[in-house]
Amino acid sequence: MKKIEAIIRPDRLEDLKYGLSKAGFTSGMTISQVLGNGNQQGFAEIVRGQKVLPTLLAKVKVEIVTSDDRVDGIVDLICKLVSTGEVGDGKIFISTIDEAIRIRTGERDGDALK
Ligand SMILES: Nc1ncnc2c1ncn2[C@@H]1O[C@H](COP(=O)(O)OP(=O)(O)OP(=O)(O)O)[C@@H](O)[C@H]1O
Ligand SMILES: [Mg+2]
Secondary structure, three states: OEEEEEEEOHHHHHHHHHHHHHOOOOOOOEEEEEEEOOOOOOOOEEEOOEEEOOOOEEEEEEEEEEOHHHHHHHHHHHHHHHOOOOOOOOEEEEEEOOOOEOOOOOOEHHHHHO
């Protein structure tokens, strides 16, 4: 199992949710509102047509835990759905998950993700 953590622009979230669901990736996700900066340290990004100069910018973090074989498909889809081609489009981090448990049933790992 892997965890895909995608830090994206907040205004791309609706399209991402819709696109993932349309493509059949419906088994769960966690969304957080976060602050962050990348290479440009938050400078010279355009938000709603205005140039803004804070050091930390509002972003959305999307976390999806999934089986190894689905990772590439989900990553490709995220890139396609949220990219604008401008700086600040975001980053994706992938890490290994040791265990998953569905609390209601006690199912573990792959069964907990189905
Ligand atoms: N190395 C990092 N570690 C943790 N979070 C990061 C890192 N780089 C970027 N982020 C997160 O991703 C968000 C978007 O980063 P951003 O897209 O600006 O990355 P970048 O490397 O500057 O790429 P670009 O040049 O396309 O802007 C940041 O606001 C931050 O929340
Ligand atoms: Mg950047």
